[in-house]
Amino acid sequence: MFLPTTTTAATTATTAAATRFLGAADVQRLVRRLGVPACIAGVAAQIETDFRRWADFDKSARVAAHSDVGVIELMPVADARRFAFKYVNGHPKNTAEGLPTVMAFGLLADVATGTPTLLAELTLLTAIRTAAMSALAARHLARPGSRTMALIGNGAQADFQALAFRDLLGITTLRLFDTDPAATAKLQANLAGQGLAMQVCRSAADAAQGADVVTTVTADKTRATIVTPAMLAPGRHFNAVGGDCPGKTELHPDVLRAARVFVEYEPQSRIEGDLQQMPADFPVTEFWRVLAGDAPGRATADEVTVFDSVGFALEDHAALVWLADAAARQGLGRPLDLVAAPADPKDLFGTLAPAGESARTQVATEQATAIAA
C-alpha cells in the first residue's frame, strides 16, 4: 500500500543543504581582503547594535567543561529571529604542542525552523570581536583624549587589541610587556608601519607608567596578579581581558575596589571574571546600560574604571551576523550538508532507499542480500 509521498521520499534522497560554511581558509581570505581594521570596525558596529537591544536576547551563562589542562565552552544566545552559538576552547599549554590556545567555530540558525544557516570558523573572529568589544567599552569608559596604552600580554590577541584601540579610541603609543620577549618581538613586527609608537617595557608595572589605558591579555590559567594596587592612577582605565574563567584572574581585588567596574553579562562575569574574587554584592554595571543611556559611563576625569571582560555570547552573535553579511558580499563560503534535508520530512527511513527504488523494493533487496550473505 503505497502513497505518492512515500514514493517521492524513496526516490529522492535529500534536497540541497541549507547551511553555508565558512572554513578557516574562507575567513582568512575575507579578513585579508578587507583588512583587520575594517573587520574590527564592522564587528564593533554590530556589537553596538546588538547590545543596544539587549532585552531582545535570551541570554545564559556559557556551559563550560573544565579539565586539568583547559576548558571547552558552548556559548548560546538567541533573539526572536536567530539562534547563535560558539564552540571555543582555552588550553594555555597547547602552544607547546604547536596548537592554538583558543580555537573556535560558531553557528547561526533560523529560530522559526531550527535550520542551521551558517557554520563558520571563529578563531580569527574571536580575536577580532574581543578587541572590538574592548575598544567599544573603552570609548565610553576611558578618559577622553587617551593616547597611551599599556599592553600586557603580547600573545595571539594583542595585535588585534592594538589596532582596535588605535582606530576606536585614538591610541598612538603602546607600552609593551610580556614574560616572553619573543611574543613582544612578534607583536612589534606585526604592528610595524601601523602608525603606533611602541615602547618595550621591563615589567607590567613599568608598562603601566603614564598609560591612560592598561590592557591585560595574559593567558595562564592560574589566579595571577598582573595588576597590583601600585598600578592604580587617577583616571586610568583597565581593560582586563585575560581573566575569563574560574581560577583565572589578573587584577588584585583592591584594584576592583578602587574602581567603577563594568561587565558584559553579570551572572557570567561573577563566575568567570576578575569579579569572581569579590563578594556577590560587589557593585558592577552591565555595559549595555551605558550604550543604552541607562547608566553613566565614566563620570569624572579622575575616576578609575575597569572593564572586566570575559567574552559573552552576544559578541559572537554580532561577529557571526557581520561575518555572514561580509562573506555573502565577497561571494565566499560554500554549501555544506550539515543536517539532512529529506524530500519527505515525515519519512526519514525512506531516505535510506537508493535513488530510483521504492522503500518496499529496498527492503526486499536488503533482505535478499542478507539471505545471500
Add this chain to the structure above:
Amino acid sequence: MFLPTTTTAATTATTAAATRFLGAADVQRLVRRLGVPACIAGVAAQIETDFRRWADFDKSARVAAHSDVGVIELMPVADARRFAFKYVNGHPKNTAEGLPTVMAFGLLADVATGTPTLLAELTLLTAIRTAAMSALAARHLARPGSRTMALIGNGAQADFQALAFRDLLGITTLRLFDTDPAATAKLQANLAGQGLAMQVCRSAADAAQGADVVTTVTADKTRATIVTPAMLAPGRHFNAVGGDCPGKTELHPDVLRAARVFVEYEPQSRIEGDLQQMPADFPVTEFWRVLAGDAPGRATADEVTVFDSVGFALEDHAALVWLADAAARQGLGRPLDLVAAPADPKDLFGTLAPAGESARTQVATEQATAIAA
C-alpha cells in the same frame, strides 16, 4: 625586527585541518551500507558501554532556547578523554514547510587540547540512538517474552523504534495508530518484508489492546494525554518517547503513579519528561543503575513499568563514538577546516599575511593599497 618564528607564521598560512566531517550524504551512505539494524545494534552496544560508566561523565541538563514554534537545544557531555555535544531542534510545524521536525548535528572534541575531531550530521543517528536507547531499556524493563508492541505515532521515528524492538526485544507484532493515516501507511510500506506483523488500529486505546509494550512517539508540542489510565494493564511496559520538553507530555499522571518509572538523567527528565507533571519527590530510577546492577529493573511479571525517555547527551556521545569508528572503517568522511591551525599558534595575526610575504611586507602592501584606493 624579525624573529624566525614570525617569518614561519607569515609564510605558512595554516596547517592541515584536524576535523573529520561526515555530512548528511556520508551518514546516509554509511547507514545504507550497514543497514539500519546493524546501526541500531552498534549504537545500543555503545550506549550500554557508556551508561555502565555513568560516573565518568560530566553531565548537565541540555541548554534549550524555546520559541512559540519550537526549540533549539545544545546537549554537551564529557569524560576525561572526549567532549561531545549535539545541536538539535524540535519544530513540529516544520513538516508543513517541507522541513524535518528534528534536525541535528554533533561534534566530538579532544579534551586534552580542545581540538574538534569529528563533526557529523546526526538527524538519522538521532532516530537510531533514540530507538536503540528505548529498546535497550525495554530489555530490562519489559516483561520477558514480550512479542506485541503498540506503536502510537507513526512519524519519522517510528520505523526505527519498530526495528530496534524487533531485534533487541523480540517484538513480532506491531499495533499501529496515528491521527494521520498517511503516516501509518508510510510506516507499513517501509516495514514490509521485515518480519513484523502489522495491525492498523482505530485509536491509541485500540492499539494498546493486548500489547506487551506501548510505545508513544507523537510529536505535537502540547500537553497531550495519549496514554490514559484505561490503557494500564498488569505487566505492561510503556516506552514514552514523545514527551520530551516543557509543556510536551503524553502520559496521564495516573499512569506514572501506577508504574515504576525509569529515566535517563533525573535532573533533565524532571524538566522535560512526562515526569514534569509530577511532584519533585515523585520516585524514579535512573536507568544506568539497572545496567550497572545498582537497582533492579522489572521486579515482577505484573508490575507496570515506564521508561520516560527524553533523550540525553550521553546517548549522542555514544552515537558519535560509534559513528566515528564505523565511518573510519568504511573510509567515509573528509577533512574540514572547521577551526584554524596557524603554523605559529602564538601568532594569529601573522596568518593574515599572504603566503611568501612577511607580516611586515604585508602591512606595507595593505597600506599602499589603502593609499592607492
